Every structure is written in structure tokens, then in C-alpha cells.
Amino acid sequence: MDWIDRIVEMGISLGLAVVTLLVGLAVIKVLVNFISKQITKSKLDESLKPFIVSVINIGLKLVLVVSVVGILGVPTASFVAILGSFGLALGLAFQGSLSNLAGGVLLLTMRPFKVGDYIDGAGYSGTVKAIQILYTELVTPDNKMIYVPNGNLSNSGIVNYSVHETRRADFVFGVGYEADNQHVLKTLQAIVSEHPDVLLDPEPFIRLSGHGDSAVEYTVRVWTKAEDYWVVHFDIMETVKTKFDEENISIPYPQMDVHTLDS
Structure with missing residues (x-):
């Protein structure tokens, strides 16, 4: 009747292992949720919080697996060695994932x-x-x-883009060669100085910067708070078009003159 005793013993071990696994998973879930809430309330960096919770969750589940295997009668030391060998093989198969982990x-x-x-x-x-x-x-x-x-x-x-509190917005505007240089500079200066989100320190930079094929180019560089960058960018782009139209400052476009010879 030894085989009956062994079957009963194995059944008890298997049942105990299943119960341990199910209860362990439930306890781990509750414990991880509790730890997650505590970490969320803590002053830890927001970048570390989800990472720490993930590591704790995986670590507790590994401990549970080792405990369940021990209940089934498998020597823990041998299982850990097998697990290490399996981990090595798995690591070679999933080098990309290990690279992501690192x-x-x-x-x-x-x-x-x-x-x-x-x-x-x-x-x-x-x-x-x-x-x-x-x-x-x-x-x-x-x-x-x-x-x-x-x-x-x-x-x-x-x-x-979020490390510093301020950012610089850079613009290049082209105007026709017939436009008066001082008039263009004063118009751009007025546009920049009237915008409430443009910082005066550092001082805005407005200069004639190039002679293109179809236009004289003016570079405008202004500083603003990082959160106001796109507001300043689009506001100035729109305002320059409106003001240039009001001041009769032309914004040329590339063009080509084609001459034909009469036969």
C-alpha cells in the first residue's frame, strides 16, 4: 500500500501548492496595490515610482514560485540552479529585452x-x-x-525641452529688396516688444542676416518661458504677416523669368 500513501502524499502536496499559489497571488496583488499607493503618496521622483512597483511585483512572484516548488518536494537549490540555467538560455534568446532592461x-x-x-x-x-x-x-x-x-x-x-525654464524662438523673414531697411527693423521691433510673453532679458535679437535670391532675410530671436514657446511662435508668425501687409512691406516668393526667342 506504499504507492497509495505516496499518491495521497503527492495529492496533499499538490493541493497545498495550488492553494499556496492562489493565495500567494492574491496576497501579492493586495500587497503590491498597497505599496503602489504608498509610493504614489511619497516624495519619490515620478520616474522611479512605476519602476519600483514593477520590480517589487516581479520579485514577490519569483519568491512565490520558489516556495511552491519547495512544497512540491523539488529541492530548492536544484530548482534555483535550473532556474539560473533557464534564465541564461532565455537571456540569450531575448537579448533585446535585456538591452531594454539595462x-x-x-x-x-x-x-x-x-x-x-x-x-x-x-x-x-x-x-x-x-x-x-x-x-x-x-x-x-x-x-x-x-x-x-x-x-x-x-x-x-x-x-x-523641459530642463530649462526658458526657450529661444528663432525666425527668418524675407522681404522685398525695395523695402526700407530701417522701416522693416522698426516694424519687427514693435511686433516683438508688444508681445506680452516675449522676455526682455535676454534682449531680443533683430538683424538683417542675408541677401537671398528673391528676398532680403531678417533674423529674429526672442526668449520666452518654455510653456509659452508655441504661443509666441505662432503669434509672431501671424502678426508679422498682418503688420507687413499694413506697412506695405512685401513678402516675395521665389520666381523665375523665362525669355523666349522669336524664330
Whole structure:
């Protein structure tokens, strides 16, 4: 009857392992939710919060799996060795994912950006919503979600538009060669000085900067708060067109004169 005892013993172990697994998963879910709420209320950097929650969740589930395997009678040391070998093989098969994991750690360590920053990186642009273990979530201005692999992001150039409080808006306007230089400069100066979001320190730069094929080019550079950049950009573009029309300052367009010879 030894085989009956063994079957009963295996059944008990299996039942206990299943119960442990189900209860463990439920406890982990409650525990992770609690930790997540506490971390959300904490003063930790917003970039670290989702990453820490993900690491805790994965770590607790690994501990649970090892415990369940131990209940089934598998030697824990042997299982850990097998798990390590499996992890090595899996790592070779998923090198890209490991690269993304390393990239996530690098991004959180070097911190070239944080949650809420607007960035360009790996060919994408958007506001950083979260930095996960394998990817970073970006929200575009038209409310699209982009999931950028951390490996690509950490190995590419990143432009962070939110680091400094101010930004410079650059413009180049072309006017006809017949326009009076001083008249154009005064008109541009009036447009810039009248805009409420243009900063006077640093002082705006307005100069004749080039002689093109069809127009004289004027460069305008103004400083504004980062959050007002696009307002200033579009306002000045629109105002220049309106003011130039009012002041009879022509804005030429490229043209070509074609002469034909009569036969």
C-alpha cells in the first residue's frame, strides 16, 4: 500500500501548492496595490515610482514560485540552479529585452529626463508619462501613446525641452529688396516688444542676416518661458504677416523669368 500513501502524499502536496499559489497571488496583488499607493503618496521622483512597483511585483512572484516548488518536494537549490540555467538560455534568446532592461536602469540612474518632460528621442517626440522596466511611455501632443524601448532610447540622442525654464524662438523673414531697411527693423521691433510673453532679458535679437535670391532675410530671436514657446511662435508668425501687409512691406516668393526667342 506504499504507492497509495505516496499518491495521497503527492495529492496533499499538490493541493497545498495550488492553494499556496492562489493565495500567494492574491496576497501579492493586495500587497503590491498597497505599496503602489504608498509610493504614489511619497516624495519619490515620478520616474522611479512605476519602476519600483514593477520590480517589487516581479520579485514577490519569483519568491512565490520558489516556495511552491519547495512544497512540491523539488529541492530548492536544484530548482534555483535550473532556474539560473533557464534564465541564461532565455537571456540569450531575448537579448533585446535585456538591452531594454539595462536601458531602463541606465535611464533611471542617469536621469536625462523625468515624468512630465517633453523630449525627442529614438525618432519619437512626446511628454514622458512613465518609465517602465522595458519601455518608456510617451504621450504625443495629439494624445497618442508611444511605447519606446528603453534600449533604443538610452542609445540615442535625447533632446529634453523641459530642463530649462526658458526657450529661444528663432525666425527668418524675407522681404522685398525695395523695402526700407530701417522701416522693416522698426516694424519687427514693435511686433516683438508688444508681445506680452516675449522676455526682455535676454534682449531680443533683430538683424538683417542675408541677401537671398528673391528676398532680403531678417533674423529674429526672442526668449520666452518654455510653456509659452508655441504661443509666441505662432503669434509672431501671424502678426508679422498682418503688420507687413499694413506697412506695405512685401513678402516675395521665389520666381523665375523665362525669355523666349522669336524664330
